[in-house]
Amino acid sequence: MKQQPDWNKYANVNLLHKLHQDGLLNDDAFVAAKKILRPSSAWFSWANQLLLIIGVTLVLAGVIFFFAYNWAQMGKFQKFALIELSIVSCIVASFFRGAEQLSGKTLILSASVLCGVLLAVYGQIYQTGADSFELFRGWAFLIFGWVIVSEFAALWFLWLVIVNTGVILFWLQVGEPGHAIDYEWLCLAIGIINSSALALWETGLKKEFRWLTSKWLQPILLITILVSLSIPCIDLIINSYDSYDKPSSITFYISAIWVLATSAGYLYYRNNKRRMTPIALITMNYSVILLTLIGKIMFYNNHGNAGTALLFAFIIICVVGGATVFLKKVNIAMTAKSREIDK
């Protein structure tokens, strides 16, 4: 694929390496240019952030292990006091440090993790026999306020992980036993939760919230949505001929929702946002569903046929090749459109 490194566009390290690798930039000029783009202060702040993130993670892991050990010598009030004191310290320190600083945000994140530890210790001391999904529910509820005020993508992500885990545990502990709730409802719930989060993320981006500019959260949310909605679709395709395990009506509805959600997502990212990663994920998802459908039709009652295997191999090549051509075309069209708007 050809891409024009516009003379008046922003320079970046990748482009410098490319120019150097192609012999267009000599060694000395490359080193000098790189020092301008990536000065020692940039290296320093990068290392600083890493040390903070790894350091805090290790400390929190140590705290979790400490309480998981379930010290017999330690009284219950001591345990509670220790955790609660840590939570209060984190919040107070974050207040003085400033919630807009990374260290302040990390302190709020630490307090949120410690809330989970507090609930776990509570469950350890007062063994009520409650299901573990209740811990996650309580945890998500307790830290929600901090999640809102922190303006920290990592804390939002942690909160989403807690909520998703809570929902999955609820289904495993309440829904699944006795087949009270079909698994499709779980998929739908996961899909709705993460779609709402994605919608909020997009709204935040539109409002130019700087803390939402990191790109890693969007693909994770989108993959979760696509996987959760695709499972019933694949089930519908695979079991549609099966007279013993016929898909229920909810499977049809969720498949319809998958069609609507992916189409809407594609149109939104294609025409409104012009972002390639979500379009690529949706296209890959379509390819998987399409190949499952074709595979089911071809191999149904036709397992040992060499010709079918060969034909299916070529169909995979065509579908994947088609998806690749499509993505390349969309990329070119969107880049052209963006340039037009920039002008």
Next chain:
Amino acid sequence: MNNKTITIKELLAHPQVLEHINKSEIEQIHYECQRETIQTNDPLYIKILSGVGAWFSAFFLIMFCVLADLLDNSTNATVIGIIFFIAAIFIAKASKATFLDQLALALAIAGNILLVFYHLGIFYNFSFLTPVLIQTTVCLVVYPLYANAVYRYLAPILLALLIAVWIVEEQPAHFIHFLIAAETLLLSLLTINKKIPAKFNPLLYSAATMLPATLLFLNFSQISWWRIEFQTPIQVSSVLVTAFTIYLFIHLAGGAKHLREPWLITAIGTSALLGAFTTPGIPTAIALLVLGYNYNDRILSGLAYLFLPIFLILYYYSLNVDLAYKSWILAGSGLILLTVRLLAKRFLQPKKDTI
């Protein structure tokens, strides 16, 4: 953390760059930019899509061969494997069309699998060295001939995997350090050399995947629930990868003349301590992290972010102490890192650069 916002034109006109570059070189870059000749590779998502698709189509191609009784003996398998390879190389050279490219990749993967795995039946005295030799030959022959990034990434990984299996099954356990040494050397050559041709980029990613993966395997072999026959001291590899990490830091700092810089002394000291007291995977993951940041390369950074937590978890998991003591060690190491950060901010912070 982000690149400074400056255009290519402004960057080349900067006095610090201008003193190393002449007018004709700037014009050449400008000309090339206008001509759109600088080509970038396919985006990562296309490579993933293409690789996964080719794997599945290769599976069905082999299934076709099995069902059509084409693989009833190893000679047939070898011949078909070679034909697949030749077809892949021919198609890739003859056309750049996406569909044919995808077909070539599927044929290359299927051919590789047939050659390596179906070939084994020829030998009555079965040895794991045979697939290693075959894959080495395949890599040496096919890598220069077949210019597909996905295949060039996967083939060396399969070779490393086969070598690891051979060592585990037939060689003394300490042979694994030779494999780690080779992978470290390959990674150093490909990252430290300033002008490696672009065709070696997939090999760089292979090395960056193979090295931590082999170290991970070595780590697993030390844990009691892994097969106990495979035991070798981990320190040999620790020395190797720590030396690589230190050399990398010195190289990126601009050479040995910067050895007195306090931050470089800190980085070298930290790497040496990590190498001496933790698992070799941790300095390796840190080296990948640094490389990823240096090259602004998402794949290298992604590999580092994937392997670093795994090595950290494994290290603390394999510590032969009770949970209570482990919690102190974990929290203590975290506090050490936070203290280092605090001290660095106080004493080592460089002045803010201005363009």
